[in-house]
Amino acid sequence: MQAATEDYINQRDNRNLQHIPGDYGTPLLGQTFPFVTEPFKTLDTNYKKYGSIFKVNMTFQKMVVALGPEYIQQLMLDTKQVFSARMGYDAPLGDFFAGGLLMRDFADHKVHRRIMQTAFKIDAMRSYVELMHPIIADGVSSWKKQTDTLKLYPKMKTLLLDVGAKVFLGLDLKGEETKRLNKAFIDMNAGTVALIRKDWPGMKYRRAMNGRRTLEKYFTDIVPKRRGKSGVDMATYFSNETDTDGNYFSEKVVGEHLIFLLLAAHDTTASALTMAAYYLAKDQIWQQKLREELLNLKNSGLEYDDLGVNVPHLDHCFKETLRLNPPVPMIMRRTIKPVELGSYEIAPHTMIQVSPLYTHQMEKWWKDPHRFNPDRFGEEENKQHPFLWAPFGGGAHKCIGLHFADMLFKCTLAEMIKKYNFKFVTQNQYPSRMQHFPFAKPADDLPLELTPL
Numbered sequence: 001m002q003a004a005t006e007d008y009i010n011q012r013d014n015r016n017l018q019h020i021p022g023d024y025g026t027p028l029l030g031q032t033f034p035f036v037t038e039p040f041k042t043l044d045t046n047y048k049k050y051g052s053i054f055k056v057n058m059t060f061q062k063m064v065v066a067l068g069p070e071y072i073q074q075l076m077l078d079t080k081q082v083f084s085a086r087m088g089y090d091a092p093l094g095d096f097f098a099g100g101l102l103m104r105d106f107a108d109h110k111v112h113r114r115i116m117q118t119a120f121k122i123d124a125m126r127s128y129v130e131l132m133h134p135i136i137a138d139g140v141s142s143w144k145k146q147t148d149t150l151k152l153y154p155k156m157k158t159l160l161l162d163v164g165a166k167v168f169l170g171l172d173l174k175g176e177e178t179k180r181l182n183k184a185f186i187d188m189n190a191g192t193v194a195l196i197r198k199d200w201p202g203m204k205y206r207r208a209m210n211g212r213r214t215l216e217k218y219f220t221d222i223v224p225k226r227r228g229k230s231g232v233d234m235a236t237y238f239s240n241e242t243d244t245d246g247n248y249f250s251e252k253v254v255g256e257h258l259i260f261l262l263l264a265a266h267d268t269t270a271s272a273l274t275m276a277a278y279y280l281a282k283d284q285i286w287q288q289k290l291r292e293e294l295l296n297l298k299n300s301g302l303e304y305d306d307l308g309v310n311v312p313h314l315d316h317c318f319k320e321t322l323r324l325n326p327p328v329p330m331i332m333r334r335t336i337k338p339v340e341l342g343s344y345e346i347a348p349h350t351m352i353q354v355s356p357l358y359t360h361q362m363e364k365w366w367k368d369p370h371r372f373n374p375d376r377f378g379e380e381e382n383k384q385h386p387f388l389w390a391p392f393g394g395g396a397h398k399c400i401g402l403h404f405a406d407m408l409f410k411c412t413l414a415e416m417i418k419k420y421n422f423k424f425v426t427q428n429q430y431p432s433r434m435q436h437f438p439f440a441k442p443a444d445d446l447p448l449e450l451t452p453l
């Protein structure tokens with residue numbers, strides 16, 4: 001079922017933005033290069049020159065950028081149903097994540113969100129914590145055996161892929177199979193930032209599409225085997241959901257949801273965990289504070305019910321990491337009807353970007369905004385506006401996995417903090433050169449020295 005306004009899909013972007021202030025930058029690439037290398041600074045320069053709404057040309061698209069919590073709120077709540085997520089992400093993600101939840105709009109999106117809902121209920125969450133604990137414990141323990149110093153980011157990605165295979169797919173991946181799926185997944189993600197989007201031999205884009213085809217085949221083969229079976233992994237939950245007439249959703253539909261889910265879950269959380277370790281390697285006082293909080297817990301492992309209330313420092317650390325480095329730094333939509341944005345009239349089919357990255361560090365709202373200070377969440381600085389801290393978006397498309405991410409982040413970081421003291425390898429490692437896209441991490445993959453405790 002598609003929205004009645006489906007014809008908004010087959011339209012070109014509106015580029016008629018003369019009435020919006022701003023500068024398209026160099027021909028063709030516009031401000032893409034400065035944005036990719038220094039996103040906050042590039043947005044800030046525009047903000048100071050043109051105000052909170054301006055036009056830019058980025059990644060071959062002309063768009064309106066609207067900075068501040070009020071615009072995140074307007075786009076996320078979308079009370080007039082005028083913002084399409086599907087068309088907002090169609091250019092970078094459409095080919096790879098077709099059919100994923102974020103690539104669906106309005107009534108169609110609602111139906112598909114329902115397919116996934118059961119897998120995110122509290123009972124399911126409790127069982128995922130049980131599934132993930134031993135994998136995290138083994139993975140984190142294995143880090144020290146391998147080297148004296150360790151590059152955290154690739155280790156974190158491998159660990160989270162093992163957790164994902166178990167929790168999402170109910171699989172214990174081994175050897176070649178892990179390598180094959182991992183490669184397909186990495187190739188597909190790399191395609192989202194490919195500049196030349198041609199399915200030609202040798203191109204990054206071709207590798208990405210091959211990655212998608214491998215995953216599609218793998219996941220659609222799993223689904224029939226899970227029909228009518230019980231299991232606490234997400235693939236089994238989705239495979240057994242039915243529509244209002246009691247029919248299963250097709251293998252293709254379930255496979256598409258699984259592919260998008262893996263993308264949405266994996267790199268976002270790996271980036272958040274790597275960035276948290278980066279801040280905590282610098283701030284040994286906070287690292288120790290978290291260790292003491294964890295050692296004071298009644299049980300040795302974090303349980304689902306501990307997460308919200310019993311580890312406030314860990315919670316603030318999670319929130320502060322996502323404030324400084326939101327894994328989804330910009331949220332895209334395209335208008336389907338005329339819209340008022342601030343004092344501007346925006347025509348249908350206009351690309352709009354709102355920015356958790358910028359909003360999370362606006363001097364107007366935050367004290368000392370670029371400093372890592374988890375205590376600001378104890379002081380409720382974030383509560384000045386409901387969308388001032390919005391790493392998970394909001395409204396109909398609000399991250400369905402936010403509690404899962406919270407749980408995975410806290411269980412993994414807790415294990416790392418309890419097992420090791422971790423420090424930078426060199427004196428001048430802070431500040432590191434950052435890679436911002438497709439996900440934030442130190443460009444050197446964060447080498448750390450681990451001392452077992």
Ligand code: HEM
Pocket residue numbers: 085101102103113260261264265266268269272322326327328331332390391392393394396397398399400401402404405
């Ligand atoms: C720190 C980790 C994460 C962050 C920061 C994050 C952020 C987001 C954001 C901002 C959106 C909304 C995008 C938009 O409205 O344009 C979103 C959507 C989504 N996320 Fe997450 N996410 C994270 C982890 C996860 C995990 C672990 C899962 C699954 C287990 C997940 C599954 C999804 C899905 C399926 C959507 C699409 C929801 C919809 O369209 O209805 N995410 N996420």
